[in-house]
Amino acid sequence: MQLFYDSDFDENTRLIKVSPEESRHISKVLRKQVGDYVYITNGKGVLASGTLKSNHPKKCEIEVEKIQVTLSNPSHLHIAIAPTKANDRFEWFLEKATEIGIQEITPLLCEHSERKKIKWERYQKVLLSAMKQSLKTHLPKLNQLTSFKDFTSSEIKSSKLIAHCEDTPKEKLSQLVKQSNTILIGPEGDFSRDEIKRANDKGFKAISLSESRLRTETAGLVACHTVNLIHTL
Structure with a gap:
């Protein structure tokens, strides 16, 4: 099964007019x-399946035959994480977190951050590709830096x-895991002591992830x- 993406349809749509970028993938690449x-x-959360009516490389059309709606996960995981200096390492995190299951990501700018600018559009494409590859129907929300x-x-x-x-x-x-969790992950140089104190003052609890x-x-x-x-237990 190959999964495609287009944001401009819902469970009532019967003819999907696919975006030019995804149309090219359908027509020219595959x-x-x-x-x-x-x-x-x-x-x-909406998965549509049907017959390809047009395979024009800029405007594919799909005649919908079946609709499945997957409800949002009742739990919510939001990770605010400092992007790494090596971009490929952060993109690896985005990809794998999407495959495992995450609802929201905020790139975090910290005192010790080595990457102070991000390419939001590129990161969004990484999330989209990982969602399709893992056959998920919910795209994680990616916030700005x-x-x-x-x-x-x-x-x-x-x-x-x-x-x-x-x-x-x-x-x-x-x-400490609850139904809804927000977790802060620092940069390679860790959070500064001032940042840790500020987080504690704002009600963030310190956690250990590993020995x-x-x-x-x-x-x-x-x-x-x-x-x-x-x-899932």
Whole structure:
């Protein structure tokens, strides 16, 4: 099964007019022919399947025959994480977190951040590709780069957790997982002491992810896997 994507349809749509970018993928890359049966999602939980009516490289059309609606996950995992200096390592995190299951990601700008700008559109494409590859129908929400101060000052209604390397009392993530969780993951140089203090003052609890010191992207993935594992037990 190959999964395609177009955001501009819902469960009531009967003829999907596919975006030019995805149309080219259908027509030119995969060489789908008129009459082929295809699957497409809007990234919001709707999976449509039907017959390819037109395979024009700029405007494919799909005649919908079946609609399946997947409800949103009742749990919510939001990871705010500092992008790594090596872009491919952060993209690896985005890809794998999407495959495992994550609802929201905020790239975080910290005092020790080595990457202070991001290519949001590129990251969005990584998420989209991972969603399609893993046959999921919910596209994670990717926020813009946000400063640590602004993020910790925002209203957060979920459980608030922070992973850092300072030698202070911590609880295991597995012991604090709730239905909805927001987890802060710092840059390669870790959060500054001022940032850790600010997070504590804002109600974030310190957590341990491993006995080892983890790279930023590994820590993010361990947090994602741990939360999802607990919610599936």
